[in-house]
Amino acid sequence: MGMEYIIEMLNITKSFPGIIANDAITLQLRKGEIHALLGENGAGKSTLMSVLFGLYQPENGVITKAGKEVSINNPNDANNLGIGMVHQHFKLIQNFTVLQNIILGVETTKNGFLKMDEARTKVMALSDQYGLKVDPDTLIEDITVGMQQRVEILKMLYRDNEILIFDEPTAVLTPQEIEELMKIMKELAGEGKSILFITHKLNEIKSTADRCTVLRKGKYIGTVDVQTTSKETMSEMMVGRKIQFTIDKNPSIPNASHFEVRSLTVSSKRSAKKAVNNVSFTVKKGEILCIAGIDGNGQSELVYALTGLGPIESGQIFLNGKEITKMSVRDRNVLGMSHIPEDRHKDGLILDYTLAENLILKKYFTPEFQDHGFIKFNATHTYADRLITEFDIRSSQGSKTMARSMSGGNQQKAILAREINNDPEILIAVQPTRGLDVGAIEYIHKQLVEQRNSGKAVLLVSLELDEVMNVSDRILVLFEGEIVADLMPAETTVQELGLYMAGSKRKEVVL
Amino acid sequence: MKKILSLLLMVIMVFGLTACGSKPAAQPTQPAQPTTYEIAMITDIGTIDDKSFNQGTWEGIVAYADKSKITHKYYKPTEQSTDAYLAAIQLAVDGGAKVIVTPGFLFEEPIFKAQDLYPNVSFILIDGNPHNADYSVFRTAKNTVGITFAEEQSGYLAGYAAVKDGYTKLGFMGGMAVPAVIRFGYGFVQGADVAAKEMGLTSIDLKYHYTGGFDATPEVQTLAASWYAQGTEVIFGCGGAVGNSVMSAAEAAKTKVIGVDVNQSAESDTVITSAMKGLSASVQSVLTEYHANKFPGGQSLVYAADKNGVQLPMESSKFKKFTKADYDVVFAALAAGKIKIANDKDAADVTKLPVSIVKVTFVK
Amino acid sequence: MKTFRKILLGEEFNRATASIIAILIGLLVGFLVLLISNSAEALAGFKIILSGGFSTGAKGMGQVLYFATPLILTGLSVGFAFKTGLFNIGTPGQFIIGAFAAVYIGVTCTFLPAPLHWIAALLAATIAGGLWALIPGILKAYLNVHEVISSIMMNYIGMYLANYLTKSTIYDIRKAQSLNVADSAVLPKGGLDYIFYNDLGGVKDLSTVNSGIWIAIVVAILIYFIINKTTFGYELKACGFNQNASNYAGINAKRSIVLSMVIAGMLAGLGGGLLYLSGASGRHLKVVDMLAVEGFNGIPVALLGLSNPIGIIFSAFIIAYITQGGNYLQTLNFAPEVIDIIIACIIYFSAFALYFRKLLPFLIKKGRGDRQ
Known part of the structure; x- marks a missing residue:
């Protein structure tokens, strides 16, 4: 032998x-x-x-x-x-x-x-x-x-x-x-x-x-x-424990149109070609809409445009019927936009802030945490402790842990906790499970579905085919900045999806 | 609270450490450093080898102290301010100084205070007399001597030598029209006039100007250059860094300069001689009196040729005709008081000076 | 007792320890230089450096506080900028422009009564320093010009401008320095004249120290609160740590950068004002082509104080203390020029040695061995 x-x-x-x-x-x-x-x-x-x-x-x-x-x-x-x-x-x-x-x-x-x-x-x-x-x-x-x-x-x-x-x-x-x-x-x-x-x-x-x-x-x-x-x-x-592979979810009961994008175009920094070209879609309440595609086909630019972090060339964005195209990031957030960013280290967290400070990143200025320009640290830590328990965020020193010293999964949970707790009108989640282990992936998927079940609109941008197929209620495929397919997960296969993603298949999308 | 406590702790540790360090130091201070320095000098702005007041004074101290085997040392203030000068004086006193020499008029205010703070220490103030900050009170205490110089004699020597050496087109550029500068200038004019008379010359041109400051500026250099271009052969650059601007112009025009205060021949090849103050001689002389228990405390001394208070540095001068013998004759006459020179108290402005051959053109 | 142990194991203590170790290393290097320059008196000299400001009695300690005053402000300037992710190397320029503004008001606006006059002069210094930092701030925020480059440029412009303005407006030609400010513009002693003087046979030899040190300490505490307790500080720090995430959180990062620079400049400018309003016997503006030393010394002060405003107060004290001790070295047979080298060695090696802070937790862990 x-x-x-x-x-x-x-x-x-x-x-x-x-x-x-x-x-x-x-x-x-x-x-x-x-x-x-x-x-x-x-x-x-x-x-x-x-x-x-x-x-x-x-x-x-x-x-x-x-x-x-x-x-x-x-x-x-x-x-x-x-x-x-x-x-x-x-x-x-x-x-x-x-x-x-x-x-x-x-x-x-x-x-x-x-x-x-x-x-x-x-x-x-x-x-x-x-x-x-x-x-x-x-x-x-x-x-x-x-x-x-x-x-x-x-x-x-x-x-x-x-x-x-x-x-x-x-x-x-x-x-x-x-x-x-x-x-x-x-x-x-x-x-x-x-x-x-x-x-x-x-x-x-x-x-x-x-x-x-x-x-x-x-x-x-x-x-x-x-x-x-x-x-x-x-x-x-x-x-080390049993894992559930498929996510229990009821069929979605989409409500009225909630988040709407009309003819959005974003110019590219690198080439004359548009990074996002004339993209239109709507996300309804109680629906998880997934944008699938291979990395680098305009997802980042699209998300930056939607969240106000990047410039747009033309087009309009509406939330709850209100146009937010020219609103600042802060105003969008206040209006109910939550965003789980693609790169949690670059955008999502201030690694040299404590967990508590990161958890109030989008709320520190509200009366809940601020009094005459001073931060209410007691309220901050109480709030952080609540989220830590609720979302099972593990760290060595609780709310006082430096974000940098936390594991990737727990960092992501912290972002998730912060964004979900803002009680969003629209939750934009970009590759929310990137680099996470199976247990954390399962948890995050469950949370996304829960949000959708409670009637929120969820826009999921993902590169993982399993995730796309399992979590979403509807799939849009983005190829070279354009939407090339509008599919229902039940009516398609991974193989077909792959063809769209690679640009070798295309169907006229009617929105 | 925690933070404040920990910082407190840090301070306690640092200062505790220094306390540990200083305790043994405090006791054996005397035996550990047997060297005290009896003669001290405080440097003015600039370094000890500034080719100016610091250096000239220090050379006098070293010459005297080496000869008499007395300990000596110079102290450098942390900055140029009355308080910093006083702090340096305190250092010198702590270092065992019995007599402290300070070069330059910037010490007038510090010495005004120090002479009261340290009644047992003697002060020699070169080129000034103690006064308070707003010039309302001048007072030289018993433990202090103020030394000034007969600048008109120094200027006289320079003017006399220049004309004797064959220059007929002269220039004078003073700094600000303060008494010392005026005395230099008046002496320069009268010295030139006497030399011209002795040589039977009929005309000497002399351009005369105060720049209004003691700094090297492009304006001064431009003016000097234009004088040189109009035929001026030598300019007496009289007032701090004004001379440096004149030297720059002379270097370009290949003409000559007369330096001031100290021997400036090393600063530029264009310097033919310097109208010196006897810094070294006056310091040595007062130190000698001090150690002979004849310290002229409370006095304002004027050092003139009789006490070697003025001179031209003949060994480094670049004269063609004017010789050491010529110099000795005129110097001896000055020292003997045979030559009367009108100074700033005798003439309202330079054009009123009793001269016959020198034609002074006053440039405003 | 329990709290004491907590302190010993705490983060802040760890940091303070690192600073102390850094200073010890700096002192060790200083001792080596002492040994090289004059081995016979090295030990005596080292003791003098350690006894620092105490060498010259109460007045000496007063001088320590006086020298520490501008260092606290420039240290705060650098430290505040550090905390918000900027390297303000423009302190010399901001400092000297602030100093000029203060002296100018002090000399000219003699119609103002006493407290108003010096307050106005200090305000002018603060505003002038802030304006001087505004330009690098705007360049950084809107054109992405690195603040180090633009502030170095502003240092030279500031130095020459202050020289030019001093000479053309408030110059005492005879003494080649700025005119004395009016008595009403001189900072009051603030009670310190009852503490910091040497009694020389009934005559008070007063220290230069004045209420400037109180102002410096109050400002440091204020900055501490702004940085650590307010939403404003939270925003500025967030931008310093991670500009992308700040934008993501809806913070106006460009505005924050400009504000950070302006506040840093205001601190340095105020430092200039505090130093130069010390009366006829104190510091005067000179027309010299040299960047203000107090400005650059803000960098080691901030490093040693770990950019913590309270830490900066102490590190400024320590640096002023050692500098004062170094000055006293002149009583031994050390050339003043060598002393400058020794003090510079101690200060800068201390600042460098702070890399120990990174090493310290590692060493402790290693010491604890298998318990981990």
């Missing part, structure tokens, strides 16, 4: 000041298998991979390759052992060609001159062999994210790597591209490559992986055979 494993990491322990990131973790990778590494944020997946890649030295434990103990002190050692990695954020040089990027660092030269022909032949051969179609002479900045990922894979293959690590590879891809990637991974495994696949998406594991190792809070929970293990079991291993 022992010889069967190409890589074994046995009892790996690695700690950082104040935290044990990996506590006696064991990971055994068979030759030719796709092995998923599953865990929530902070479970220790990245640390474990960094140990394997030579970026960290473990305090304890051994790594063996093909049964022989090895020591990996830096990424070069890892490379020499045939270990390659596709990072979540690609390490490519934007203004180099595909070919230049692939051979970067392992160039063959003759008398100091590059010998590109040999390299080109080898890259093309690999490209054919694994179905990784690329044009070797285009610049990286001109190709899609999916293409760039292929370049990263080719980089590993070009270096004759045997063990391929994929760190959350699907986060940036469309459904079609994800399907493509899964196919490629299977082909690679079929050719005898061994693959480590880091993810927290159970669907992908179920469809691709052979076995799955689960980590939780730095501890090894177990390794299971994917075929014979249910998604529910795996998620329970990951989170």
